[in-house]
Structures are given as structure tokens and as C-alpha cells.
Amino acid sequence: MEVILLERIAKLGQMGDEVRVKDGFARNYLLPKGKALRANKANRERFERERAQLEAHNLERKSEAEAVAAKLAGSSYVAIRSAGDGGQLYGSVSTRDIADLVTAGGATLLRTQVALANPIKTLGLHEVVLALHPEVDVTVIVNVARTEEEAERQAKGEDVTQRRDDEYEEEAPALEELMDDEGLAHEVSGEPEADGGEEEEQA
Known part of the structure; x- marks a missing residue:
């Protein structure tokens, strides 16, 4: 047509x-x-x-x-979601969710004005373009985190997902050391039994 x-x-x-x-x-x-x-x-x-x-x-x-764009420029909005240690969300953050966040912040926005190809499915800071007018766009940040405290750390530049991996790496050697100690304890406690068994056989 x-x-x-x-x-x-x-x-x-x-x-x-x-x-x-x-x-x-x-x-x-x-x-x-x-x-x-x-x-x-x-x-x-x-x-x-x-x-x-x-x-x-x-x-x-x-x-x-x-x-409106002048007021929104550089704004950040926090979306709290459940996620695994790898940062993958159990749900997602959709255009409707983002429109609701911006509207709750004082600016009226329709979901159709959120230029998001696919829903957000990972933790982190995500740049999202808002099409306020055919000739006016503005970019805002959507801070997706598991908690408000985690969102604050992300806003400061911290990778909360990486931190969890680092914590695991720090705990792993301690766990291995504990397992080694337990193995050594079993070996020590097992030595008398082995000697006793040999004496009975000789008798």
C-alpha cells in the first residue's frame, strides 16, 4: 500500500x-x-x-x-530479579518492565517507546534506548541485580558475578586442604588395624 x-x-x-x-x-x-x-x-x-x-x-x-530527554539522560533504574551464580536471570526484564520503572520515576513512557530487541536475561548494567519522539532518543541504564546492595556494587563498577567466582576459587583450596587432612587422619587411624591383622595371621 x-x-x-x-x-x-x-x-x-x-x-x-x-x-x-x-x-x-x-x-x-x-x-x-x-x-x-x-x-x-x-x-x-x-x-x-x-x-x-x-x-x-x-x-x-x-x-x-x-x-524529557534532558531529564532522563544518564538516569539509572534498578530492576531486582532472581538469578543463578552465573548471572543468568530466572526470569527477564521486558519493555513493559522498563516502561514501568521509568514511569515510576516520574516520566510517562509507553512500552512501545522502549527500543529493546530482546528482553534482558542477565545481571549487570544494560544501556537501553528510549524513543521519545521520531527524532528524539535518549539512553538510560537498567541496573539488573539480585538485591539493592548488589545493585549499588554494580553501579560502582563491580562485577558481582565475577566476585562470586573468585569467592569460590578462594574457598576451593581450603576445602581441598580439609579433605587432605581428613584423608590423612583416616590413614593414621587405619595403620594399627593393618598391623594388628598381620600379627593375628602370624599367630
Whole structure:
């Protein structure tokens, strides 16, 4: 389907461009959301009549988005999740979760504005892009941790997953030493029995 864009659409074009898109994308998204018109003579004339108004409205929305972006730039949001020692989450952090975190922080955000290809499934600091407007993006940090204390350590640059591995490596030699001591104790306690057995055989 040929449509006339009423605003900039990523990977499609700028306001006023006529582009061909899949029918489903046009009917289910572009047309009902007011982002495009069917490309025909009547709508071309309508667009030209309303162009100045559309551009003014777009500029207003862009200015509002830039103000929000300025407030959100560099912001960090903590998401507490259960995870294994390797850092793999038992669940995930989705676009809806991130939108809820940002909204709880005081800025209204829709899940569709979170540019996340796949849900977050590991602990750590994750950069996430928020598309506040077709021409305005901002990057925030989502700090995924098992506890608030762990999130604070991550924010300082500590790899909490690596620390757990290091702790295990420190404990391993002590465990091996303990096992060696126990083995030696068994050997010492077993020597008299071996000698006693030999004496009985000689008798």
C-alpha cells in the first residue's frame, strides 16, 4: 500500500514522503495511529492544506520530548530479579518492565517507546534506548541485580558475578586442604588395624 507519512518514521522516511508498506502494517499501525494517510489525490491535497499545522504540532511534540530527554539522560533504574551464580536471570526484564520503572520515576513512557530487541536475561548494567519522539532518543541504564546492595556494587563498577567466582576459587583450596587432612587422619587411624591383622595371621 502507498501511504503519505505524517511524521518521520524510522527506516521509512520523513513527513510528506510517499512510501510503499505492507498492507497489514498500514491498516494496523500507520493509519489508525494517525501516522500516515493513504496515498491518493484527495489525501495529497489534504496533506498540503494541513502541512503547516502538522509541522507545528510535530515541532511542539519534539520540543516536549527533548525536555524529557534532558531529564532522563544518564538516569539509572534498578530492576531486582532472581538469578543463578552465573548471572543468568530466572526470569527477564521486558519493555513493559522498563516502561514501568521509568514511569515510576516520574516520566510517562509507553512500552512501545522502549527500543529493546530482546528482553534482558542477565545481571549487570544494560544501556537501553528510549524513543521519545521520531527524532528524539535518549539512553538510560537498567541496573539488573539480585538485591539493592548488589545493585549499588554494580553501579560502582563491580562485577558481582565475577566476585562470586573468585569467592569460590578462594574457598576451593581450603576445602581441598580439609579433605587432605581428613584423608590423612583416616590413614593414621587405619595403620594399627593393618598391623594388628598381620600379627593375628602370624599367630
